[in-house]
Amino acid sequence: MGKSLLEKLLTEHLAEGKVAPGQEIAITIDQTLTQDATGTLAYLQFQSLGVERVRTTLSVSYVDHNLLQTDRRSADDHTYLQSVAAKYGLYFSKAGNGICHQLHLERFGVPGKTLLGSDSHTPMAGALGMLAIGAGGLDVVLAMAGLPFHLTVPEVMGVRLIGQLSPWVTAKDLALELLRRLTVKGGIDKAMEYFGEGVATLTVPERATVAGMGTELGATTSVFPSDERTLAFLQAQGRERDWRPSAADREAAYDEVIEVDLSRLEPLIAQPSSPDKVVPVREVEGIPVTQVCIGGCINSSYLDLARVAAILADKKVHPQVSLTISPGSRQVLIMLAKESRLASLFSCGARILEAACGPCIGMGQAPPSGDVSVRSFARNFKGRSGTVDDLVYLASPEVCAVTALRGELSDPRRLGEPPSIPLPSSFPVDENLIIPLPENPQEVVMGPHMAALPRSDPLPDRLKGRVLLVVGDDVTTDQISPAGAQFLPLRSNIPALSQFLFYPIDPTFAQRAKEAGGGFVVAGYNYGQGSSREHAALGPMFLGVKAVLAQSFASIHKANLVNFGILPLLFADENRYEAVGQGEVLRLSGLHQALKAGRPLWVERVSAGGGFWTRYELTPRQVEIILAGGLLNCAREVLGR
Secondary structure (H helix, E strand, O other): OEOOHHHHHHHHOEEEOOOOOOOEEEEOOOEEEEEHHHHHHHHHHHHHHOOOOOOOOEEEEEOOOOOOOOOHHHHHHHHHHHHHHHHHOOEEEOOOOEOHHHHHHHHHOOOOOEEEEOOOOHHHHHHHOOEEEEOOHHHHHHHHOOOOEEEEOOEEEEEEEEOOOOOOOOHHHHHHHHHHHHOOOOOOOEEEEEEOHHHHHOOHHHHHHHHHHHHHHOOOEEEOOEOHHHHHHHHHOOOHHHOOOEOOOOOEOOOEEEEEEHHHOOOEEEOOEOOOOEEEHHHOOOOEOOEEEEOOOOOOOHHHHHHHHHHHOOOOOOOOOEEEEOOOEHHHHHHHHHOOHHHHHHHHOOEEOOOOOHHHHOOOOOOOOOOEEEEOOOOOEOOOOOOOOOEEEEOOHHHHHHHHHHOEOOOHHHHOOOOOOOOOOOOOOOOOOEEOOOOOOOOOOOOOOOOOOOOOOOOOOOEEEEEEEEOOOOOEHHHHOOOOOOOHHHOOOHHHHHHHOOOOOOOOHHHHHHHHOOEEEEEOOOEOEOOOOOHHHHHHHHOOEEEEEEOOEOHHHHHHHHHOOOEEEEEOOHHHHHHOOOOOEEEEOOHHHHHHHOOOEEEEEOOOOOEEEEEOOOOHHHHHHHHHOOHHHHHHHHHHO
16 A cells, blocks of 8 residues: 655654654654744743754744734834844845745745744645644754654545636635535634645646645645645756655555536635634625735735736736735745736725735734625634724635625626736745844844743642633634734744733633633533644743643644643543533542553532543543653754753
């Protein structure tokens, strides 16, 4: 039986264990990336390890999230990040250079290598045939320190692509089709691997859209083969030396296979407020729209924006619509300018924003209250835009452009023949805002608002506390630790940031947790979906949360909970979830022996009477981490030896 590409990549980088679904293994990491919203905390952790230099082949610190410098805090964070890069041996991408995932494709990604990033959309680099995984900052920190990355081998879902995309149908529609079929839970504990004749019809930027959106499926990673299309992209970037071919064996075995006929797809759109609420655009045509935002890491490539410019050329944006464009990188912006496509965007009435994440993470462009915003981004979780009662739809850049012209949700096929924009044979290479590795280490500069890392104690043998909060299904990390202009400047100060935990759900949570001395959180399915931000675990740890009881967890957030010594417990009987009420007192005893033996844990309902069983899906290594009070405690011991 042949091997999948994922199996090959895991085997090539295997440091511990056996590559088999469900088994915990450790792999070596070639490259890492961080961004400023997660990077400040990550490098504070790196400094605490006492390692003198980064030990990966390549590590890059990007600044692309918190570019709204309303006071000194964000600027101080950026100075800190640049000084850390200079001291420890990282490349540093300055503010305004572009979005980390787009930039990594352009300048650093290498087929066949491993990439670990403290951003959930890191798997976008799978478009180049990389094994790219999003993780919490602490996991990335340990990889930079030279330690292997541990993961549970995912099942491989093979996605066979046949046919070719029809006019006006895009790679974003393929990504939305997979979300329509599988939902935001469909990829949990799985890897998405693309194969079949249809793969060769997709350019690397198109593959990047699909691989990046795999995160919204809950997938561990997404990977495409490295083929002639990959070579063409790297040649256009002046990096053909980095190319190597890779693909699954012809008779590769997959745990599951789904088939998508590209020729049968049509323009799709995700309705508020989840990426999997997908319907054909034709079914929602005519809904008035007041805002359109194009860009984000998923759809900000040159091909995306050149097509938008061609659609908008010699036309005017509808009077009631505010249209913004966020280029993925300076390279994209320079290319558009050289071809006069930038002039088309200006002339039509579009607003050109900085090459950064921008509105995708709630940094500006919050839509009007109750109005519809159509975006080419990856997520439309309620309130993520910065407006509490937002109505955000997700669609391709082409659907966004036509909607901006008409002032209402519109099927782009009404415009006749679509513009044909080929992948350029060469791109302008501009690395002026990438600071290379320094010859001599420099001193780290820390801003006055930055706070020391909170420490966690080993897990006690007995836990008792109140249920601080009960939440439903699909709670996002945005809801646990919000992003946006108000909160991102606090990312390097956990005591300050923790005061806003669960703020969109219950603004009183932090105060109640502090008064109670900690306690428990109870949740439904898919708890912690979305961003990889470890602040959503570190904040609760700081406030004394020792366990989260849920019906299921999103994989990255579950790993982050373990990393900071918080027990991720599952209801053994799913019906017990509805019986547990906020405010009641729970008690767990004999934790040490039970966890070491792998036995279920009995939860006593002290105030309500009775109790219920919980289980957990933890490896022996993860049990040791929780008992030690978190991964940082364990790592210091390992590196000390």
